[in-house]
Amino acid sequence: MRERTVEIGFEARLAREAKASATTLMRNRIRAALALTLAAASVFLAVSYVDREFSANPLAALGRTANQVGAVQRAVAVSYSGQADFAGLDDDVVASGGGLPPGMVRRGRLLNAFGGAIHVGPAADGGFLVTFAGIPGWACPRLATMDAGDSMARVAVTSEAQAASSESGPLALRPAARACGRAGGGADITWIFR
Secondary structure (H helix, E strand, C coil): CHHHHHHHHHHHHHHHHHHHHHHHHHHHHHHHHHHHHHHHHHHHHHHHHHHHHHHHCHHHHHHHHHHHHHHHHHHHHHHCCCCCCCCCCCHHHHHHHCCCCCCCEECCEEECCCCCEEEEEECCCCCEEEEEEEECCCCHHHHHCCCCCCCEEEEEEECCCCEEECCCECCCHHHHHHHHCCCCCCEEEEEEEC
16 A cells, blocks of 8 residues: 555656646746747847938948949930930930839939939930939049949039039049039039940
């Protein structure tokens, strides 16, 4: 009988330990799930913060503007491939032609990353021109000295300070900086493409 009591006591003890183990295991799983949830939420918040800061970063706008110049150039090239000239080219043709990055066309108007207008049209020498208006003074020299590819003929900058134009290719830094000036109201940069 004593053996039977010891056996029942031992089985009861094993059952209690198993129940305690299951409870501990469940608690540990809940803690792990909470820790993973908090970690995921932290990563999400960090990525959201970095994304918001990056998009609000002025240097990001500078990079987007440089990409927009190339996007407009490609859109015109696609729209006018096989054409003898750029007759009829204007803002509406480019805006409605598609292929531009999101946010460039708002309410039917072409806008650059700094919020200024983009104008497109035929150039006097048979090519086409792309003008970005309202470029801040700090960004203007960087964009005016940018090489926009083999088909770029020249660049012109006009602002409240003065105007400058290259003979071919991008502007040199000194004339670009002078023409851009402090550009409180923003400068206009015109790229002329062949």
